[in-house]
Amino acid sequence: MLHTQIQIxxxxxxxxxxxxxxxGSIQVRPATDPKFGDYQCNSLIQLARELKKNPRQLAxxxxxxxxxxxxxxSPEIAGPGYLNFRLLPATLARVLTTAAxxxxxxxxxxxxxxxxxxxxxxxxxxxxxxxxxxxxxILGASLARIFELLGHRVITDNHIGDWGTQFGMLxxxxxxxLNREALLQDPLSEMERIYKLINAQSDPERPGFIxxxxxxxxxxxxxxxxxxxxxxxxxxxxxxLSQRQFDTIYGRLGVRFDHVLGESFYNPWLQATVxxxxxRGVARESQGAWAIFSDGTLPPKDDPFLTQRDGEWHPNPxxxxxxxxxxxxxxxxxxTAQYRIETWAPTDIVYVTDGRQQLHFQQxxxxxxxxxxxxxxxxxxxHIWFGSILGEDGKPLKTRSGENIRLSELLxxxxxxxxxxxxxxxxDLDDAARREIARMVGLGAVKWQxxxxxxxxDYVFSWDKMLALTGNTAPxxxxxxxxxxxxxxDAGETNLxxxxxxxxxxxxxxxxxxxxxxxxxxxxxxxxxxPNYLCNYLFELASLYSRFYEQCPVLKAExxxxxxxxxLCVLTTRVLRQGLSLLGIEAPEVM
RNA sequence: GCGCCCGUAGCUCAGUUGGAUAGAGCAUCUGCCUUCUAAGCAGAGGGUCGCGCGUUCGAAUCGCGCCGGGCGCACCA
Numbered sequence: 001m002l003h004t005q006i007q008i009x010x011x012x013x014x015x016x017x018x019x020x021x022x023x024g025s026i027q028v029r030p031a032t033d034p035k036f037g038d039y040q041c042n043s044l045i046q047l048a049r050e051l052k053k054n055p056r057q058l059a060x061x062x063x064x065x066x067x068x069x070x071x072x073x074s075p076e077i078a079g080p081g082y083l084n085f086r087l088l089p090a091t092l093a094r095v096l097t098t099a100a101x102x103x104x105x106x107x108x109x110x111x112x113x114x115x116x117x118x119x120x121x122x123x124x125x126x127x128x129x130x131x132x133x134x135x136x137x138i139l140g141a142s143l144a145r146i147f148e149l150l151g152h153r154v155i156t157d158n159h160i161g162d163w164g165t166q167f168g169m170l171x172x173x174x175x176x177x178l179n180r181e182a183l184l185q186d187p188l189s190e191m192e193r194i195y196k197l198i199n200a201q202s203d204p205e206r207p208g209f210i211x212x213x214x215x216x217x218x219x220x221x222x223x224x225x226x227x228x229x230x231x232x233x234x235x236x237x238x239x240x241l242s243q244r245q246f247d248t249i250y251g252r253l254g255v256r257f258d259h260v261l262g263e264s265f266y267n268p269w270l271q272a273t274v275x276x277x278x279x280r281g282v283a284r285e286s287q288g289a290w291a292i293f294s295d296g297t298l299p300p301k302d303d304p305f306l307t308q309r310d311g312e313w314h315p316n317p318x319x320x321x322x323x324x325x326x327x328x329x330x331x332x333x334x335x336t337a338q339y340r341i342e343t344w345a346p347t348d349i350v351y352v353t354d355g356r357q358q359l360h361f362q363q364x365x366x367x368x369x370x371x372x373x374x375x376x377x378x379x380x381x382x383h384i385w386f387g388s389i390l391g392e393d394g395k396p397l398k399t400r401s402g403e404n405i406r407l408s409e410l411l412x413x414x415x416x417x418x419x420x421x422x423x424x425x426x427x428d429l430d431d432a433a434r435r436e437i438a439r440m441v442g443l444g445a446v447k448w449q450x451x452x453x454x455x456x457x458d459y460v461f462s463w464d465k466m467l468a469l470t471g472n473t474a475p476x477x478x479x480x481x482x483x484x485x486x487x488x489x490d491a492g493e494t495n496l497x498x499x500x501x502x503x504x505x506x507x508x509x510x511x512x513x514x515x516x517x518x519x520x521x522x523x524x525x526x527x528x529x530x531p532n533y534l535c536n537y538l539f540e541l542a543s544l545y546s547r548f549y550e551q552c553p554v555l556k557a558e559x560x561x562x563x564x565x566x567x568l569c570v571l572t573t574r575v576l577r578q579g580l581s582l583l584g585i586e587a588p589e590v591m
Numbered sequence: 592g593c594g595c596c597c598g599u600a601g602c603u604c605a606g607u608u609g610g611a612u613a614g615a616g617c618a619u620c621u622g623c624c625u626u627c628u629a630a631g632c633a634g635a636g637g638g639u640c641g642c643g644c645g646u647u648c649g650a651a652u653c654g655c656g657c658c659g660g661g662c663g664c665a666c667c668a
Contacts, residue, residue, distance in 0.1 A: 025608090027607095027608080029607075030607095032610085032611070033611075033612090036611075040610095040611095042609090042610050042611090045610080045648080045649090046609085049647090049648090055648085078611080079610085079611060079648095079649095080610085080611090080648055081648090082610075082611075122668090124668080161668065164667075164668070165667065165668095166667085166668095286665085287665080287666085288666090289665075289666050290666095291665075291666085301593090301594085304594095306593090307592090307593060307594075307664055308592065308593040308594085309592055309593070309664095310592060310593095311593095312592095313593090314593095316593095316594095316664065316665085317665065318665095319665055319666050320666095321666080322666040323665095323666060324666080326666080328666065328667075328668080329667080329668050332668095353668095354662095355595080355596070355662070355663090356662060356663060357663090357668080358594090358596090358662090358663075359594080359595080359663060359664065360663095360668085362595095385596095387597090387661090387662095388661080388662075390661090421630070422630090425628095425630060441630090452604085452605085453603090453604065453605080454605070454606090456596070456597085457596095457597075457604075458597075458661070458662090460603075462603090465603070465617090468616090468617085469630065470616090470630065470631095471615085471617060472604095472605090472615060472616045472617090473616085473630095475630060476616095476630070476631090478630090479628085479630050479631080480631090482628075482630095483628060483631085486627070486628065487627055490627060491627090520607090521607085523607095524607045525607090527607080527608085528607070528608085530607080532605080533607065535605095536605065536606090536607095536615085539615080539616090540615095546631065546632065547632070547633090549627080549628095549631085549632085550623095550631080550632050550633080551632090553626080553627070554627060555627055556626080556627075569627095591628080591630065
């Protein structure tokens with residue numbers, strides 16, 4: 001796209017001036033203000049300092065060796081040494097016309113495709129999915145779609161929690177307290193109930209404490225891990241019941257996975273993983289458990305295996321096998337990383353989890369690099385973390401009765417609220433049509449609220465905010481796309497051409513310019529794993545369209561303005577729909 | 592104690608590897624539907640970007656020190 005073209009030209013010119021220089025820092029961005037043109041480059045100032053040159057002088061020299069004459073007006077040097085680029089009307093017309101013809105949508109696929117394994121959602125078996133799962137699920141799915149659109153190979157993997165100590169309690173509960181009828185009615189609630197019941201019975205501090213329950217749970221867990229047929233059968237049934245719930249929710253959210261390899265899948269390799277780590281001298285025995293300690297290659301401050309107490313640095317080991325012989329998620333994650341690299345040869349492995357696991361992933365990545373240096377050198381591992389969801393009181397989110405808010409209930413409520421608005425706004429539509437619009441609008445609102453904030457911010461949950469249907473929300477963007485789509489439908493057959501110079505109004509030009517920035521926005525979103533850049537872009541595009549729509553009649557305009565404006569409507573519709581779909585949000589034809 | 596993160600308008604938050612006059616939504620106030628959908632548009636008010644020092648042409652952004660808050664730190668994930 002255009003910003004890359006400018007970048008390439010500038011970099012070539014700089015290499016002429018200063019051969020051998022790394023020009024990676026030369027960045028071209030959309031102009032911050034229309035009065036500065038359409039694109040700007042601020043990087044020369046810093047470069048001038050490195051070259052010990054006057055920035056404006058350097059800018060002059062660079063421009064003397066660059067030719068933009070076919071595409072831009074002659075670039076201006078402004079302020080301390082900014083370069084400002086203004087599109088020729090013919091260039092704008094050409095880019096819009098080729099896009100309208102379907103040749104591109106303001107982005108180009110990458111020239112260096114990567115293979116990414118993206119690990120997200122990861123719900124637990126036998127527990128209802130709650131709002132806490134939404135960020136990982138929505139964020140991971142969105143990132144997967146954006147990478148894919150830009151031409152990367154994406155492998156999504158749902159690493160579900162289908163193994164672990166909680167099954168000891170669940171098995172005791174299943175055998176002693178299961179209500180079969182309740183299980184048929186609502187399996188997740190019943191499994192949750194028996195888990196909580198046994199959990200309370202195991203805790204001497206709690207009222208329902210029963211001597212020996214904890215030991216019983218441990219025994220059931222050991223039996224399960226040893227392959228006891230009865231326990232295995234119950235365990236499989238719990239997974240099947242849970243998977244049905246996952247499928248329902250993922251279906252509603254429009255989320256899918258290439259693989260669902262839960263923790264249990266890696267069981268067969270765990271002992272070998274720990275043995276190999278010990279054999280290679282990475283892990284050693286400590287207090288009966290097996291753990292990875294600092295190898296002293298990093299300064300203590302940056303070493304994830306050290307922590308400071310009372311002014312002294314103490315070991316902060318990564319535990320990979322418990323003293324009782326059981327494995328934990330450290331060993332599972334190490335085996336998982338190994339499996340993924342062997343199986344898919346990825347360039348990147350992306351873990352989308354909450355920020356509280358940062359230390360775990362630092363230790364995991366460092367441990368893996370020491371265990372498999374050759375494999376680790378072929379892959380970048382990213383912990384893409386996000387903030388916690390808090391209640392209105394700033395504490396971890398719970399309902400009044402202390403329960404988690406169920407994801408299914410949140411989605412139901414979203415659709416109900418949207419239906420009220422649709423019914424009010426569009427009494428002329430039939431019931432089925434209203435419900436379908438309400439579904440897209442309600443779910444869109446939820447996803448938008450989740451993706452709009454910077455992912456690292458903590459997140460204060462409120463029904464009103466999560467389900468907001470006005471302002472900076474998905475329904476606003478969806479609404480603008482229906483307005484644009486309606487104009488296009490009403491136009492009938494048209495020659496989609498933007499004649500050079502036919503766009504002159506500031507509302508037209510601002511809209512057109514913003515369409516061109518779609519590609520650079522996607523690149524930015526992918527570079528930092530931040531779909532909120534795309535949300536901001538789409539809201540801005542929708543706002544610019546709305547202004548254009550108020551100020552510039554389309555169908556009543558004279559040619560060639562009519563065609564040019566219609567092109568803007570067509571392209572706005574396409575970019576909004578494409579952008580929303582990357583966020584997992586559907587766009588109705590009418591609202 | 593150490594580490595990570597946060598502190599921006601009344602409220603909730605953006606701010607794209609340091610850039611030009613710090614933005615949006617909500618809320619409040621004023622206008623705009625006989626003209627392609629008013630789930631909309633135009634406008635107004637509202638800021639010592641927690642505080643201080645530093646780095647430099649230039650800091651909400653980088654460094655150091657405080658103040659305030661959240662999270663994590665050995666057998667849960």
